[in-house]
Amino acid sequence: MAGKPLLLVEDNPDDEALTLRAFKKNNISNEVIVARDGAEALDYLFGSGKHAGRDTSILPQVILLDLKLPKLDGIEVLRRIRADKRTQTVPVVILTSSKEEQDLMNGYKLGCNSYVRKPVNFDEFLEAARQLGLYWLLLNEAPPA
Amino acid sequence: MPKSLAARTALILLPLAVVTVAVLYVFYRSQLEAFETVVRADEKNAVEIGEHRLTAQISAILSDLRFLTHLQLLQHWLDTDDPAALDGVARNHLAFAQEKLVFDQVRFIDAAGREIVRADYRDGKTRILAPDELQDKSDRPYVRETLRLERGQVHISPFELNVERGAIERPLRPTIRFATPVFDRSGRRRGAIILNYNGEDLLDRIRPLESEHARQIWLVNEEGYWLHGPNPDDLWAFMYPDRQDRTLACAHPDVWRVVQDGISNAQFFADGDLYTVALFRPGVRVSTETSGPGVASSPLWILVSRMPAAALAARTAPLQRGLALIGGVLLVVFAAGSFLLARHGVNRAAAERTVRASAEKFRSLLESAPDAVVIADAQGRIALVNAQSERLFGRPRDKMLGQPVEMLVPERFRGRHVGHRTGYAKAPQPRPMGAGLELFGLRADGTEFPVAISLSPVETEEGRLFVANIRDVTEQRESRRRVEELSERLERDNAALQSVNSELEAFSYSVSHDLRAPLRAIDGFSQALAEDCADRLDEAGQKYLRRTRQAAQRMGVLIDDLLKLARITRAELAVEDVDLSALADDVAREIAEGAPGRRAAFSIAPSLSARGDPRLLRVVIENLLGNAWKFSGRDGNGAGRIEFGRTDANGTSAYYVRDDGVGFDMAYAGKLFGAFQRLHDAREYPGTGIGLATAQRVIRKHGGAIWAESEVGKGATFYFTL
Numbered sequence: 126m127a128g129k130p131l132l133l134v135e136d137n138p139d140d141e142a143l144t145l146r147a148f149k150k151n152n153i154s155n156e157v158i159v160a161r162d163g164a165e166a167l168d169y170l171f172g173s174g175k176h177a178g179r180d181t182s183i184l185p186q187v188i189l190l191d192l193k194l195p196k197l198d199g200i201e202v203l204r205r206i207r208a209d210k211r212t213q214t215v216p217v218v219i220l221t222s223s224k225e226e227q228d229l230m231n232g233y234k235l236g237c238n239s240y241v242r243k244p245v246n247f248d249e250f251l252e253a254a255r256q257l258g259l260y261w262l263l264l265n266e267a268p269p270a
Numbered sequence: 271m272p273k274s275l276a277a278r279t280a281l282i283l284l285p286l287a288v289v290t291v292a293v294l295y296v297f298y299r300s301q302l303e304a305f306e307t308v309v310r311a312d313e314k315n316a317v318e319i320g321e322h323r324l325t326a327q328i329s330a331i332l333s334d335l336r337f338l339t340h341l342q343l344l345q346h347w348l349d350t351d352d353p354a355a356l357d358g359v360a361r362n363h364l365a366f367a368q369e370k371l372v373f374d375q376v377r378f379i380d381a382a383g384r385e386i387v388r389a390d391y392r393d394g395k396t397r398i399l400a401p402d403e404l405q406d407k408s409d410r411p412y413v414r415e416t417l418r419l420e421r422g423q424v425h426i427s428p429f430e431l432n433v434e435r436g437a438i439e440r441p442l443r444p445t446i447r448f449a450t451p452v453f454d455r456s457g458r459r460r461g462a463i464i465l466n467y468n469g470e471d472l473l474d475r476i477r478p479l480e481s482e483h484a485r486q487i488w489l490v491n492e493e494g495y496w497l498h499g500p501n502p503d504d505l506w507a508f509m510y511p512d513r514q515d516r517t518l519a520c521a522h523p524d525v526w527r528v529v530q531d532g533i534s535n536a537q538f539f540a541d542g543d544l545y546t547v548a549l550f551r552p553g554v555r556v557s558t559e560t561s562g563p564g565v566a567s568s569p570l571w572i573l574v575s576r577m578p579a580a581a582l583a584a585r586t587a588p589l590q591r592g593l594a595l596i597g598g599v600l601l602v603v604f605a606a607g608s609f610l611l612a613r614h615g616v617n618r619a620a621a622e623r624t625v626r627a628s629a630e631k632f633r634s635l636l637e638s639a640p641d642a643v644v645i646a647d648a649q650g651r652i653a654l655v656n657a658q659s660e661r662l663f664g665r666p667r668d669k670m671l672g673q674p675v676e677m678l679v680p681e682r683f684r685g686r687h688v689g690h691r692t693g694y695a696k697a698p699q700p701r702p703m704g705a706g707l708e709l710f711g712l713r714a715d716g717t718e719f720p721v722a723i724s725l726s727p728v729e730t731e732e733g734r735l736f737v738a739n740i741r742d743v744t745e746q747r748e749s750r751r752r753v754e755e756l757s758e759r760l761e762r763d764n765a766a767l768q769s770v771n772s773e774l775e776a777f778s779y780s781v782s783h784d785l786r787a788p789l790r791a792i793d794g795f796s797q798a799l800a801e802d803c804a805d806r807l808d809e810a811g812q813k814y815l816r817r818t819r820q821a822a823q824r825m826g827v828l829i830d831d832l833l834k835l836a837r838i839t840r841a842e843l844a845v846e847d848v849d850l851s852a853l854a855d856d857v858a859r860e861i862a863e864g865a866p867g868r869r870a871a872f873s874i875a876p877s878l879s880a881r882g883d884p885r886l887l888r889v890v891i892e893n894l895l896g897n898a899w900k901f902s903g904r905d906g907n908g909a910g911r912i913e914f915g916r917t918d919a920n921g922t923s924a925y926y927v928r929d930d931g932v933g934f935d936m937a938y939a940g941k942l943f944g945a946f947q948r949l950h951d952a953r954e955y956p957g958t959g960i961g962l963a964t965a966q967r968v969i970r971k972h973g974g975a976i977w978a979e980s981e982v983g984k985g986a987t988f989y990f991t992l
Contacts, residue, residue: 139791146798193784222786245786245826246819247794 129186130156134166134202135220136194143247144189147254155186163197166190167205170212187216189241189257203235218257278612279605286604294597301589309582310537313546313575316479317535320487320573321548323475328552328568331372331467332424335448338366338463344378348454356387360398363389368396374432374445375466378452381417381459383408415567416449416462425449426553426568429469429489429497431509438509444469444497473498476573484581488574494518494526497571518572529572542579547572642740645728646675650691653735662742664714675738680712691736698727698736711740720747771840778836785829793822831960834889838967843883850878850887850925854914857891861899870899870910878916878925880992886968893961894927894988900957901950902931902985919989930985934978942978965990 131153135141141159148157160166166188168174172181188206192199199219206212216238241253338344341362347355363376367389378387385404390397407413416425427447432439449464473489476498480487489498494517495508504521507513519526524540528547536547553568636643636654642662645654652670660667663678670677675691676684690703703709703723711721722741727734800807800815807815851874858872872895880887891914898912913928934942934949941947943966947959962976969976972992980986 137787137791139794140787143790143794143798146794243786243790245789245793246823247790247797250790250794 129183130158132158132160132166132169132185132188134160134163134188134190134194134199136161136191140191140220140243143250144254147247147251150251151255153254158185162195163199163202166194166202167197170206170215171209181211184212184215187218187257189218189220190237191220193222200235203237207236275609275612275616278615279608282611283605283608286608287601290597290600290604294593294600298589298593301593302586305586305589309544309577309585310546312483313485313544313577314535314537316482316485316487317546317548317573317575320476320479320575321550324472324489324571324573325550325552327472327475328426331448331465332553334366334370334373335424335450335463335465338363338376338465339450339452344452345455348452348460360387360389363387364396364398367391372468372471373465374443374468375464377464377466378461379407379413379464380461382406383410383413383417386461412447412449412464413462416451416464417459419451421451421453423450424553428569429472429491429571431506432466442506444473444506446472469497479575483585484578486574486576486578488518488572488576490518490529490572490574492570492572494529494572525574542582544577544582546575546577548574639739640741642742644670644675644678644738644740646736646738647732648695648734648736650675650688652677659740662713662740663711669714678711680710680718683710694725695734695736698725698734700724700726703738711742719744722746774836774840778833786826789822789826789829793819793826796822828958828960831958831964835960835964835967838886838889838964838971841883841886841971843886843971845881845883848880848882848884848887850880850891851876851914853884853888854878854891854895857888857895858912858914861895865899868899868910870902870912873911873913873915875913875915878914880925882972882992883968886971890965890968890990891927893965894990897961897988898927898929898931898986900931901933902929917989922991924989924991926987926989928985928987933980933982933984933986935982936980939978939980943976 131148133141133144135144145157145159148155158169160169165175168176169179170181170184170188172179190199190202194202197205203217203219206215206217218239218241219237221240221242239257241257244250244253341359343355343358343362346352347359359378363378367373367376368391371391374391376389376391377385379385384406385399388399388404390399412425412427419425425448427445427449429444429446432443432445446467446469447464448467449462451462452460454460476487476489479485486500487498488496488500490496491508493508495506496504496516496518497506499505503513504516507516517526518529522540524538525545525547528536528538528545529549532549533547534549536545538545549570549572551568551570636656637658639656639658642659643654643656644652644659647653652673652675655667655670659670663670676687679687701724703725709721709723710718712718720743722743724739726737728737729735796815796819800812804812854872854874858874862868862870862872895912895914902910902912911930914925915928916923916925918924919926932950938949941949943962944959947963966976969990969992974991976988976990978986978988
């Protein structure tokens with residue numbers, strides 16, 4: 126199971142810390158790459174900028190993408206991921222703050238694989254993270270790279 | 271008032287008919303008069319002829335009588351008494367009678383009244399009577415009368431029937447005796463010559479007059495008895511004792527009266543019959559013509575011609591028929607002519623009325639037109655304007671008529687206008703003038719005003735005219751400007767609103783995203799703290815952390831509700847038919863499933879439907895049923911019975927949700943629907959206080975109303991309309 130990293134695109138350090146904690150509490154031991162904004166996420170995925178020279182054949186097991194991001198927002202990042210052959214099939218879980226954002230996403234029809242609403246109640250978030258881990262990391266075989 | 275065809279026909283025909291009838295009548299009268307004149311003359315003529323014929327015959331007989339008197343043999347016999355001479359006289363008489371054929375007897379009687387010589391003529395035979403056949407006639411009045419006469423005097427007997435041996439001879443033998451005395455050389459009266467004249471001969475002379483035109487000829491004697499006439503029984507009535515009253519006096523008193531007056535020639539109408547009467551003594555004129563003593567006594571005769579009314583009428587009948595025919599034909603012709611004339615008149619009158627009506631219609635149309643109408647001729651001179659034109663241009667009609675239309679155009683456009691007008695006249699068709707241009711009219715006071723003009727040519731008897739409908743568009747321009755202004759402002763406002771909206775959008779987004787993030791952090795790290803540093807926190811510390819988390823979570827819920835409220839406010843209504851009963855059923859099931867073990871019964875009326883946005887209406891139902899659920903079935907407050915149905919409230923059909931829960935004090939009913947307003951303790955009845963505010967917004971968005979009725983401890987009822 127281990128090996129492939131998770132890409133967490135999140136600009137809020139609190140959320141980052143809590144997410145990582147949630148993973149840990151759920152025994153998700155994959156390496157978690159954190160990108161602080163959309164551009165950085167794309168740099169990582171396509172081996173550019175700060176991540177220039179990275180072996181881009183190693184794709185994340187799953188991308189956890191916050192919508193509200195500095196520079197490039199989550200929707201744009203998703204569009205680029207889906208537009209590129211290399212990353213087309215990588216599962217993307219959108220971390221939303223509200224139901225409204227989810228509706229908004231559906232409107233774009235960009236093809237994300239799942240949504241996780243970031244609740245205020247951390248217990249709920251833990252539960253979501255647990256399910257996320259079970260589903261994407263254990264049950265759902267990622268397509269061959 | 272239009273006259274009917276019949277009235278017009280009568281109006282023409284009546285005078286014509288009257289004149290025609292009058293003319294024909296006058297003509298008829300003149301013809302009748304002429305006819306009468308002719309008839310009168312004819313009758314007079316006939317009577318004169320009759321009189322003449324009678325007198326001429328009488329005259330001839332008198333000369334015959336004289337001839338016999340002067341016969342030499344008779345004188346010789348008188349002188350000599352020679353029997354041979356008497357024989358000669360007899361033979362003479364015989365020859366005479368044979369020659370004349372009208373004398374029944376030719377006689378000589380002596381002074382004593384005895385017949386001496388007598389020759390009789392009867393049935394075509396003559397004979398001399400033998401001496402023994404001769405009679406004594408001395409007792410006869412005519413004999414005695416004659417023997418008293420002087421030389422040359424003649425006695426003419428009354429016209430009567432011959433009587434033989436005391437009886438009227440049959441067949442009737444009308445007779446007149448002519449007698450004159452005979453004197454010898456010494457002057458002694460020796461006897462008389464007597465001629466018995468056959469009266470039929472005399473009557474035969476007047477009979478032919480009768481054949482003409484049904485004319486009757488009467489011969490009447492002095493006493494008024496008919497000697498000749500149409501009725502055989504009336505004839506010779508004086509000869510019969512039983513017929514003495516058959517006189518003219520009795521039968522025709524009118525005629526008789528004229529006779530009595532002694533007028534010798536008279537003509538008159540009596541009972542429509544025309545009578546022409548001549549009174550004469552047949553021998554008298556003769557005697558006055560000849561010298562010597564004349565006729566001593568002659569009867570008075572009355573010759574009458576009578577033209578019966580019927581015969582006259584029969585003679586005028588053809589004239590009447592002819593005139594009637596002519597009159598009839600003329601009337602028919604006139605009637606037909608009158609009818610045609612009248613019809614023509616009616617048609618013309620109708621046509622005139624039509625023309626007048628259409629002219630009137632045109633005029634009133636022109637005057638009632640909302641626009642000013644100016645009609646110009648091909649030379650551009652104003653031919654016709656309506657009252658609206660006068661008002662619009664501020665000029666009286668007579669100041670415009672005949673003037674070039676350019677007088678109504680501001681000076682700076684006049685030159686071009688003439689050109690446009692000439693061009694339009696060459697290819698005229700109805701169209702608005704100066705499409706796309708702003709046109710101006712010129713008032714008498716020099717002010718200008720914007721106009722819209724539509725042009726159309728009309729062909730009239732006076733040539734082609736051009737009709738311009740002119741409308742003052744000052745107000746339209748003004749209102750158009752105002753509309754433009756308003757829509758511009760609206761656009762601006764809209765843009766501003768749009769930006770406010772998008773700001774709000776951004777705000778919501780940021781609220782949901784950014785405000786929640788710190789809360790998540792507070793909650794998350796409080797949890798981490800509680801877990802990771804549990805050993806360093808005492809019971810109180812743990813409790814504070816729990817409350818910190820509770821507060822953070824509660825704020826998260828508040829934010830979510832607030833966002834929901836904002837979203838509903840912004841949301842567009844997607845109206846469709848909504849099955850409210852099914853919706854309520856669904857919501858109730860969800861609520862019940864969320865709290866198993868709660869004993870509460872939902873009673874939802876079936877088949878309630880409405881038009882609205884199903885998503886938003888669901889929010890309303892969720893809130894109302896949720897509230898009812900929340901505030902009932904607790905702590906022994908009611909049985910937890912919740913109803914959803916429809917009822918009649920305040921005269922309108924309203925939906926309601928009723929519970930038997932704690933209810934509320936109506937004094938605070940006004941605060942119910944305010945956002946974050948709560949009437950109950952948050953610990954006992956959790957909630958953000960935003961549900962009813964949300965429900966109210968939804969209902970208002972649907973154009974409905976929502977209100978509540980309650981009493982503390984006795985449940986509450988929420989009503990809403992859509």
